[in-house]
Amino acid sequence: MYVLGIETSCDETGVAIYHPQHGLISHFLYSQTDMHSEYGGVVPELASRDHIRKLVPLIQQTLADSRLLPAQIGGIAYTAGPGLMGALLVGAATARSLAWAWQIPAVAVHHMEGHLLAPMLEAHPPQFPFVALLISGGHTLLVRVDGIGRYQLLGESLDDAAGEAFDKTAKLLGLGYPGGPRLSALAEQGQPTWVFPRPMTDRPGLDFSFSGLKTFALNTFNACGKTQQDKADIAAAFQTAVSETLVIKCRRALQQTGLNSLVVAGGVSANKQIRHALGEMASKENAELYFPRPEFCTDNGAMIAYAGCQRLLAGHHQDLRIFARPRWPIDGLDACP
Structure with a gap:
């Protein structure tokens, strides 16, 4: 058919x-x-x-x-x-x-x-059950997947989704639209010299909150010299904070469920730093990691x-x-x- x-x-x-x-x-x-x-x-x-x-x-x-x-x-x-x-x-x-x-x-x-289910289109698709991290402009979800339609919500964003936070932070840095890819490109020219918070990682649970990172970026930007290098360093610090937050939550989800397969999908899953960080975490946890192709x-x-x-x-x-x-x-x- x-x-x-x-x-x-x-x-x-x-x-x-x-x-x-x-x-x-x-x-x-x-x-x-x-x-x-x-x-x-x-x-x-x-x-x-x-x-x-x-x-x-x-x-x-x-x-x-x-x-x-x-x-x-x-x-x-x-x-x-x-x-x-x-x-x-x-x-x-x-x-x-x-x-x-x-x-x-x-x-x-x-x-x-x-x-x-987008990774199912690849040559080597994941097998049920697995944990899925869905990160996009409108959603950030951790889900246990036991089959098609058999989903248990483990955690979600309580405010801004990860992609939304990327876009809003890019806008305050004057990067235009679409903000997420432009912020990621700028971050490659900077260093995470500022230490941004890793929100909601100091408490149990698998929910997310990214709106505070946007505010932290704005306050940092207002306090610095606002040069192009300052913008690049803020972008790098912001992206690192989001990446490490996702890593902490995904590791926690794998450990809590006892599963060893992680699917990462949605627009933000194309981010190179996030892919690399989750790859390192999966390797340490002896877990299989699956992404859809960038397109x-x-x-x-x-x-x-x-x-x-x-x-x-x-x-x-x-x-x-x-x-x-x-x-x-x-x-x-x-x-x-």
């Missing part, structure tokens, strides 16, 4: 086709970064309008690239949440309409479940097509209503057999 996957949760339009035996057939991604950079961040209304313009041509391009006809598609998977409501509705309405016209089932996919760290249609395919094969699908949820807890999903 060929499954068409559609991702429109925020500022990237992703389309892919996946087959359970043949793997990923084709995938394309359109990013709205250039449009939103003019405003210093994502403008929801503009994001929705751009999805409307780009989604159908991208579906046509993906079908043409895969040399498949609509009649050969056996199911459609679409991101139903969490995300920007207007953006989600574009993907949901398009997917639901195509499924009705083509007389095939459609299934709503949780955006973070897509990220969580599947950010939002993409391939992860939605894969997750949707697994759910369709398990018999899951939605009725004719257009289903979208801007807020949607991951630990409330139905499990696949």
